[in-house]
Amino acid sequence: MKKKQQSRQMSVRHPERNRKIFGIILIFGVGAILLAFICRFWYVAAGGSVDNQNLAAFRQKLYYREAKLQADRGNIYDRNGSVIAEDANTYTLYAVLDKTQVVDGKKQYVYDKEKTATVLAKYLPLAKEKILAYLNPKQGTNQVEFGTAGTNLSLATRNQIMKEKLPGIALTASPSRLYPNGVFASYTVGLAQANKATDSDQSLVGVMGLEKTFDKLLAGHNGYRTAQGDNYGYRIPQAKVKTKAAKNGSNVYTTLDSSLQSYLETLMTQVQNTYQQQSLTAVVMNAKTGEILAASQRPTFDPSTLDGLGAGASWQNSLVEDAYEPGSVMKVFNLAGAIQSGTFNPNQYYDSSKIKVGDTTIRDWNHVGFGEIPLSQALPRSSNVGFVHIVQAMGEANQAKTLKDFGFGQKTGIALPNESAGSYNLNSAVTRAVMAYGQSINVTQMQILQAATALANGGTMVRPRIVSKIKSASGKTTTYSRQVVGKPISASTASQVLDEMRDTINQSYGTGTMYKIAGADIAAKTGTANVPNPKGGYLDGATNQLHSLLAIAPANDPQFIVYITFKQNKVMKKPATTAINDLFHPLMTRLLALNAGSSVSASAQTLAIPAVTNDTLTAAQTALTAKKLVVSTVGTGNRIVQQMPAADSAALIGSRVILLTNGAMTMPDVSGWSKSDVLKLAQLTGKKFKLQGEGYATKQSLASGSLLGSETVTVAFQKTQ
Incomplete structure (x- = not known):
């Protein structure tokens, strides 16, 4: 007990020593902590990262500002x-x-x-x-x-x-x-x-x-x-x-012609409203170059408002994505193959009432046939039985070669997405027979148009084209020109097929007499196909058919190919041929009139029309009048959005150039205009015009300066004395 007390007394007596020991410990502790901080700072400075995060990158992110x-x-x-x-x-x-x-x-x-x-x-x-x-x-x-x-x-x-x-x-x-x-x-x-x-x-x-x-x-x-x-x-x-x-x-830059496209859209809407087809398509192609001048389908949509693309609406481009059975339009290509292979005998007579292939009996579209007729009438009459005879005479090898050479079963390569290649199978004798008249073969609209160019170009087939050029922001231009993709037939064969297609229009027994246009040389082929039933076989009834028309004009020097299809008319107010003609007749009439109106004599004094699209109205008028051209303006705007004739077109000095401005579309004073000038006005505006008489314009039903609406404008012409 005494020793413990003594020890406590000694500890109390030495407070300085205790403080000294505590101070040493504190110094060493602070030194260790400071050393740790120094080491840590050195490590961070040397390594440039903390907790695996790069400090430079973090600082840059903190103060870095990027604007797109x-x-x-x-x-x-x-x-x-x-x-x-x-x-x-x-x-x-x-x-x-x-x-x-x-x-x-x-x-x-x-x-x-x-x-x-x-x-x-x-x-x-x-x-x-x-x-x-x-x-x-x-x-x-x-x-x-x-x-x-x-x-x-x-x-x-x-x-x-x-x-x-x-x-x-x-x-x-x-x-x-x-x-x-x-x-x-x-x-x-x-x-x-x-x-x-x-x-x-x-x-x-x-x-x-x-x-x-x-x-x-x-x-x-x-x-x-x-x-x-x-x-x-x-x-x-x-x-x-x-x-x-x-x-x-x-x-x-596309190959589309805005005025022609607008006119086609107007016609399509009118026909769709009248007959209410499940689907309707129409394409206008330049026969020589393969350029698509106008193309439309119904149902359609407005890309600005998306009206028409609601729930359940199709996003499919029927012109390239829809593979379908084309019907009798295929007969022109089978005939071409038969002529080319040397197996077609136009003077051979056959019984058109029926023909048996295997266990299947094939009858003509009218169910009774046309009696004993020569094979030369098989195409104009659209005889199914006749074409079964024709492809049987060709043989399987020639039939296969014809389909391949014309590009069926292959994509055309047009610059549109999701193009279908179509399909066919020649393994069955019955299938080969019905393929003669366009059933049991699936094609696309572009394939039909591409194949038709061979008929229009003396046997040379050109690819359908929707793009003419691409111009980069730097000015580099890539041009897409006419591209030949084959020569499935000779010029002689093409000429013979066109003659047969003329008979479809001009002969009293032809199936296309409805489509005759006075003074026009048209070669055409009608088509009717049964529509497949999703459950198997084909749908019944006259309204469950695909009707079509393939036309080439002028047949003596083809400029245009028009292909129209109507599928499943819901309202059959008139025959299917009448329904198609409601679209075809005004469309082809305009094409031929504009083609004739644009011709210029090589011996006349001509010039190239200046490009004034996107110019101000004043600048455009100055540029055109300087070239001694007559200028007429449509609309109330101050900037040119379209011109007719097109830039670089050949024109006579003193001819009329019509300018469409960005303002409201108004009717000009057409007094003294020629018919070709009024037709240019119709094409430029996409409005309906009715031309009466010959000579030069003297009266117009819509006053100058009035808004051009949906009503038809009548222009009267009178010859000068």
Whole structure:
């Protein structure tokens, strides 16, 4: 006990020693911690990373600011340089209903709903009552939109609404594609939409037609601008700026003729409304070059509004994606193959009532035939039995060679996505027989058109073409010219087939007499095919058929190939031939008239029409009058969107050039105009004109300066004394 007390007393007596020991321990501890910090700082400085995170990259990310430079998507043009598709912003309208939105004592929400609805009804396709319903939602909400009627609004509409200065009404912009012609070869030109996979990218991507085929070329490449900035987004003074310029997309020039395309769309709508086909297609091709001048299908859609692409609507381009049984149109190619192989005897007579192949009896389309007739009448009469005889005489090898040489079962290579190759099988004698008249073989519209070019070009077959050139932002031009893809028949064979096709139109027993046009040399072939039943076999009834017409004109020097198909007319008010003729007759009449009107004597004093599309009206008039050309203007605008004749066309000095401006389409004074000039006006505007008399225009049913609408304009002509 005494020792313990003594020890405590000794400890108490030496406080300095205790403090010294504690101080040494503290010094060593702080030194160790400081050393650890020094080692850590050295490690961080030497390695440049903390917790596997690169400090330089983190600092750059913290102060690095990058702004994307958006590339402009290239335009799509028609053959004359008129815009078919171009970049634009569209606007979505919305209304703020939150009553707390007050700034500097001013209400920033819709408080006068009656006035707001009244004003908006002037600019939206909505009644005032419907707008009020949007502005008075059943459930409380701070903001409302106006459905599809309030989306995809143009810049002009946006500006008009903003001028009204309606409290609480605002619009948001989004990148979009502008299709100024509306329903216009919609499946062929295609569609570009916002890239949903990268919403922040604000880019457009082609999802259909040429927009899809040439998406990468049209899109271009975005650029960027980088610099260091503070937390408020301001660039740090003297910070280095790095810029990579955007590379705008290339422009695609099509072979389409805007005026002809617009006219075709008008005819298609009229026929579709009358007969209500399940599907309807029509194509106009330049017979010599393979250029597609106009192409349309029904049902269709408006790419600007997407009207027609709702739930259940087809996104399929019937012209290249739809493989179908073409019917009797195939007979012209089987006849060509038979003539080429030397197996066709036009003077051989046969019993047209029926023929038995294996266990199958094949009868003619009228079920009774035409009695004993020569094979030379098989095509004009469209005799199924006759063509079974013809392909049997050809033999399987020649039949196979004919189909292959004409390109059936192979893609044409036209610049449109998802093209089908079609199909056929020659293994069965019955199948080979029915293929003679276009059943049990699947083809595409482009294959029929491509094969028809061999008939029109003395045996030389050219590829269908929808694009004429592509021009990059830097000015580099890639041209797509006429491309020969084969010579399946000789010129002599082609000539004989055209003569047989003439008989289809001109002979009293021909199936195409309905399609005769006074003074026109037309070679044609009609077609009727049964429509396959998805459950097997074929659908029954006259309304469940595919009717078609293949026409080449003028037959003595082919310039145009027209191919029309009607599938399953729901309303049979008239025979199928009449329904087709409602489309064919005005279309071919216009083609032939324009072709005749554009001819210029080689000995006359001619010049090349200057290109004035996209010029101001004043500049265009100056350029044309300087060339001693007569200028007439259609519309109230100040910029030229289309011209007729087209740029670089040959024309006589003193001839008329018609200019279409970007304003409202108005009727010019046509007094003294020739018929060919009025036809040019009709083609340029796509409107309906009725021409009466001969000579020069003296009267017009629509006054000069009046808006050109859907009504037919009658122009009377009178010969000068």
